[in-house]
Amino acid sequence: MAALQRVTQSSMTTCVSNYGTCKGGGGAAIEKAVPDQFPAGLRVLVVDDDIMTLKIIEQMSLKCHYRVTTCSEAIVALNLLREKKGCFDVVLSDVYMPDMDGYKLLEHVGLEMDLPVIMMSADGRTSAVMKGIRHGACDYLIKPVREEELRNIWQHVVRKMWNENKEHENSGSVEDNDRNKQGNDDTEYASSVIDAAEVVKVPKKRISSKEDDDGELENEDPSTSKKPRVVWSVELHQQFVSAVNQLGLDKAVPKRILELMNVPGLTRENVASHLQKFRLYLKRISGVAQQQNGIPNTASGSTESRLGGLGRLDIQALAATGQVPPQTLAVLHAELLGRPAMDQTALLQSSIQGPKHSPAEHAVAYCQPQPLVKCPSNIAKNFPQSILTVDDAPSGYGAWPPSDTIGSMGSNGNHGRVSVQNNNMLMDVLQHQQRQQFQQTPQHKLQQQSLMHDQSRSINVQPSCLVAPSQTSGTFQVNGPASVNQNSSLTRNALTDYSLFASQSSHPSLNIAQFPGEDTKAKGVLCGYVAPGSISHSVSANNSNTQQLHKSSLAFGAVRAWPTLSPTVSDIQVPYGVSKSGDPIDQVHVRNLGFVGQGSSIPSRFAAHEIESPVSDLSQGKIPLDSNGNSVKQEPSMDFMDNSKVGAPILQRYPSDPMNVFTE
Amino acid sequence: MLGLGADRLWADMNRLLAFLFHQGVLDEQFLQLQQLQDESSPNFVSEVVNIYFHESEKLLRNLRSLLMDRELLDYKKMGIHVNQLMGSSSSIGANRVRNVCVAFRAATDQNNRAGCLRALEMLEHEYCYLKNKLHELFQIEQERALAAGVRYPLQN
Numbered sequence: 001m002a003a004l005q006r007v008t009q010s011s012m013t014t015c016v017s018n019y020g021t022c023k024g025g026g027g028a029a030i031e032k033a034v035p036d037q038f039p040a041g042l043r044v045l046v047v048d049d050d051i052m053t054l055k056i057i058e059q060m061s062l063k064c065h066y067r068v069t070t071c072s073e074a075i076v077a078l079n080l081l082r083e084k085k086g087c088f089d090v091v092l093s094d095v096y097m098p099d100m101d102g103y104k105l106l107e108h109v110g111l112e113m114d115l116p117v118i119m120m121s122a123d124g125r126t127s128a129v130m131k132g133i134r135h136g137a138c139d140y141l142i143k144p145v146r147e148e149e150l151r152n153i154w155q156h157v158v159r160k161m162w163n164e165n166k167e168h169e170n171s172g173s174v175e176d177n178d179r180n181k182q183g184n185d186d187t188e189y190a191s192s193v194i195d196a197a198e199v200v201k202v203p204k205k206r207i208s209s210k211e212d213d214d215g216e217l218e219n220e221d222p223s224t225s226k227k228p229r230v231v232w233s234v235e236l237h238q239q240f241v242s243a244v245n246q247l248g249l250d251k252a253v254p255k256r257i258l259e260l261m262n263v264p265g266l267t268r269e270n271v272a273s274h275l276q277k278f279r280l281y282l283k284r285i286s287g288v289a290q291q292q293n294g295i296p297n298t299a300s301g302s303t304e305s306r307l308g309g310l311g312r313l314d315i316q317a318l319a320a321t322g323q324v325p326p327q328t329l330a331v332l333h334a335e336l337l338g339r340p341a342m343d344q345t346a347l348l349q350s351s352i353q354g355p356k357h358s359p360a361e362h363a364v365a366y367c368q369p370q371p372l373v374k375c376p377s378n379i380a381k382n383f384p385q386s387i388l389t390v391d392d393a394p395s396g397y398g399a400w401p402p403s404d405t406i407g408s409m410g411s412n413g414n415h416g417r418v419s420v421q422n423n424n425m426l427m428d429v430l431q432h433q434q435r436q437q438f439q440q441t442p443q444h445k446l447q448q449q450s451l452m453h454d455q456s457r458s459i460n461v462q463p464s465c466l467v468a469p470s471q472t473s474g475t476f477q478v479n480g481p482a483s484v485n486q487n488s489s490l491t492r493n494a495l496t497d498y499s500l501f502a503s504q505s506s507h508p509s510l511n512i513a514q515f516p517g518e519d520t521k522a523k524g525v526l527c528g529y530v531a532p533g534s535i536s537h538s539v540s541a542n543n544s545n546t547q548q549l550h551k552s553s554l555a556f557g558a559v560r561a562w563p564t565l566s567p568t569v570s571d572i573q574v575p576y577g578v579s580k581s582g583d584p585i586d587q588v589h590v591r592n593l594g595f596v597g598q599g600s601s602i603p604s605r606f607a608a609h610e611i612e613s614p615v616s617d618l619s620q621g622k623i624p625l626d627s628n629g630n631s632v633k634q635e636p637s638m639d640f641m642d643n644s645k646v647g648a649p650i651l652q653r654y655p656s657d658p659m660n661v662f663t664e
Numbered sequence: 665m666l667g668l669g670a671d672r673l674w675a676d677m678n679r680l681l682a683f684l685f686h687q688g689v690l691d692e693q694f695l696q697l698q699q700l701q702d703e704s705s706p707n708f709v710s711e712v713v714n715i716y717f718h719e720s721e722k723l724l725r726n727l728r729s730l731l732m733d734r735e736l737l738d739y740k741k742m743g744i745h746v747n748q749l750m751g752s753s754s755s756i757g758a759n760r761v762r763n764v765c766v767a768f769r770a771a772t773d774q775n776n777r778a779g780c781l782r783a784l785e786m787l788e789h790e791y792c793y794l795k796n797k798l799h800e801l802f803q804i805e806q807e808r809a810l811a812a813g814v815r816y817p818l819q820n
Contacts, residue, residue, distance in 0.1 A: 052715040052752050059700045059708060094751070096744050122751035122765075143751040144693045147700075 039154035040065035043087060047077040047105065048094035048120070053143070057092065060147045074100035078108055085113055089157045092141075095121035095132065103135045110136040111231055114164075116156040120145055134234065230270040239263065240274060249282075670811035677804045684797055687760075689790075694757030710802050716756050717795055723749045724788060731780055742780065743772040749787075761790045 044066045048054050054070045061068040069088070071077040074097045081088060091109055095102035106117045116139075119132040124142035132140045138156040141149055232240070243260035244252040254272035261271070684690045701708035723745050730742050750765035764787045771779030 050719065050748060050752050050755075052712055052719060053755050055712055055715065056697065056700065056755050059705060062704075063700065096747055121747065122754055122762075123747050123769075144696075144754040144757070146693070147696060 039151070042066045042154050042157065043089045044068050044092060044153070045077060045081065045088045045090070046070045046092045047074055047097070047102075048072065048092075049074075049097045049099075050094065053094070053145075057145055057150065060145070060150045063147060064151050066150075073097070074102065074105045078105055081109060081113055081115070088115060090153055091115050091117045092145075092153070093117055093119055095119050095123065095128065103131065106132070106135045106137055107231075107233065114160075116160040118153055118156060230266060230274075232274055236261075236263065236266075237274075240271070240278070244275070244278065249279075670808050673804050673808035673811060677801060677808060680797070680801055680804065684801075688763075689758070689760050689794055689797060691757045691759040693754060693759075697756055710805075713756060713798055713802070716752055716758075719752060720749055720761075720791060724784075724791060727784055727787075731777070731784055737775070737777060737780075739772045739775050739780075743769055746772060758790075758794050761787065761794055764790050 042064075044061055046054055046057050046061070046068060048057070048070075049072055051072060054072060058068045058070050069080070071080060074093070077091075077093070078100070081091070091105075093102045093105050093109075097105075102119055102121070106119065109115050109117050117137050118139040118141060119137040120141040120143055121128060121132075122143040129140045129142075138160060139153070230236075239261045240257065243257045246260060247253075247256055252275065254268045254275055257275065258266060258268050258271045681690070697709050697712060705711075727742060727745050727749075730738055730745070746765050746769045750762055750769065753761040753765060764783055768780060768783035768787060771783050
């Protein structure tokens with residue numbers, strides 16, 4: 001939130017100017033000076049069969065400087081969303097539509113692209129609103145929709161990412177960092193308590209989430225996996241829940257649940273992954289209380305124990321169930337249904353690991369092997385564009401590859417599940433340590449910077465390709481473990497610090513080092529922060545990668561980074577724009593080209609769930625959707641490829657300050 | 665003189681608006697609509713309102729035909745229609761139409777045919793009233809714009 005706030009406040013103005021310059025550099029300078037606040041440029045898809053409402057909301061959205069796409073048919077909208085994955089940040093949908101029920105659309109969107117969906121209807125009866133929420137709507141606007149409400153919908157984009165981070169914490173270290181950042185960002189919305197709670201939670205959830213991710217990857221990401229997708233409809237979920245209740249949560253094993261459910265086509269793996277998710281939700285519900293009760297002092301120790309607990313059946317979860325009223329549970333379930341996409345994306349990492357992965361006892365992990373071969377080809381395709389247009393592009397990618405994710409993943413795959421846990425643990429520890437560092441020296445920013453550099457350097461030494469988690473941890477461990485409470489409270493400070501770093505980003509080493517050194521979780525945070533300092537390409541790449549891995553968390557980082565980054569960003573944008581032709585889809589985008597820099601970049605961050613979006617944004621939506629989709633899928637593999645190649649170039653770029661780039 | 669005419673028309677318009685507000689025919693949502701009108705879309709309000717009339721006339725026709733169906737009444741479908749009408753009415757700030765819609769929807773929920781018929785009649789009445797008044801309003805507005813437009817060249 002801190003970053004966002006900044007953006008909205010003073011920094012935003014600077015961003016705007018930067019963007020303007022960027023565009024000018026691009027060649028076609030369209031200067032429609034739009035005041036650049038964060039929500040400006042938010043990509044909104046409005047679906048309503050009532051043309052008049054569409055018109056009104058479109059006009060309102062334009063007033064809010066959103067980039068609106070309107071659609072009067074739900075099916076068309078759904079196709080649009082599928083085609084242009086990552087090109088929208090939020091969906092506003094009517095409830096009653098002749099061709100497709102708004103709830104149906106909501107379900108599809110929730111499952112397939114995991115975008116925040118806001119329902120709107122004149123029907124404000126509790127039952128209708130409840131139905132919307134149960135189907136996963138993040139908000140329910142009662143018509144007439146007012147401009148004030150519309151002005152505020154960006155919060156759902158932010159919140160969604162934040163929540164995703166929570167869920168994905170397990171899978172990616174990035175998420176933790178992001179979360180922290182988010183927590184800071186969220187200061188506005190969420191109380192500090194929540195932040196703290198989440199921070200604490202992260203370690204617990206990791207393992208389970210990873211497993212979930214693996215399981216879900218298959219289901220949700222059609223590109224990665226070819227297995228039939230299991231859509232956990234409300235009905236199916238109800239069956240699932242009743243089966244679990246029948247068995248008792250602690251005795252519910254996928255196989256038995258499957259038997260009880262007796263649904264043809266459903267596999268044990270499907271059930272297992274869903275069970276994992278379900279447990280996570282239960283946990284989340286009880287999370288706050290748990291945190292309050294006992295928060296692990298040291299990240300590592302507590303994390304391990306918790307992880308272990310998660311891996312089996314969660315006693316905590318059981319307790320939670322008792323505490324939680326059935327209604328809340330229902331809502332949570334609905335959330336589960338709505339969100340699977342997020343998990344899946346997060347699982348991408350896991351999926352990579354998957355091939356080597358031996359199915360764990362939990363059965364959650366059926367790895368959907370992503371064909372490595374595939375990735376290279378994709379990469380090749382993607383790269384040419386970037387390289388051609390922008391010299392910097394390679395460096396950016398290089399920066400990305402160093403990320404430990406790959407390395408860690410590889411190790412995980414080899415060792416099997418246990419190793420994964422360890423990695424996670426390590427990651428957590430690292431993160432905590434980092435936080436601690438930041439926390440300890442919050443006052444002395446300079447010191448922090450130096451620390452950061454050191455870390456990054458040490459990390460850099462390690463080969464970008466594979467970073468052994470143990471090694472990283474060793475370097476990081478220097479810092480003493482901080483108590484959880486400190487962490488939570490500090491988070492904000494840390495975030496601020498990060499943003500500062502970003503602004504100072506002139507240090508190349510930071511960017512590079514951070515990625516490799518920190519595991520997935522670390523990446524998310526680092527990426528976001530680093531990005532500012534690093535070349536725009538690298539940022540985008542990072543975002544996309546992280547996004548793929550951890551959808552939400554990365555996006556945040558990017559967003560935060562942006563304000564400071566803007567100068568660098570401009571560079572990126574220009575190349576992309578040149579290389580890629582405009583998107584057919586977003587006509588609105590075209591209009592906005594003048595301030596594309598702003599709108600596109602920032603929104604894309606939010607769009608971050610999908611890798612594509614950042615790219616598309618940078619390119620100002622000119623990149624063809626298909627390519628985007630490919631890039632997204634490929635990303636995980638890309639790391640490997642890129643790392644080896646790109647590694648060197650990155651450093652060169654960094655030396656130059658963002659300003660230099662600008663002047664150039 | 666022309667300038668004065670424009671001013672007078674402006675006053676007329678405001679008076680009419682105030683009257684409609686006072687009667688509860690319109691609510692502040694209509695003002696929101698007016699605020700959305702700017703140089704980029706100078707006729708926004710009238711465009712939207714025209715769409716509204718066009719759409720809601722269709723809805724009213726459908727509602728009537730549904731209600732006239734002696735065999736079996738599709739209350740659910742009616743409810744959806746009413747809901748849509750309610751949504752669009754509230755979106756332009758047609759407060760009274762919206763209120764009747766609420767009653768109408770309640771009647772459909774209860775499968776109350778008499779209530780539905782009554783509500784439909786009220787709806788049609790309110791709708792016509794709104795339409796007349798808004799047309800009046802736009803007419804004045806048009807004249808005013810004309811008058812104001814004529815004044816400019818004279819001054820320049």
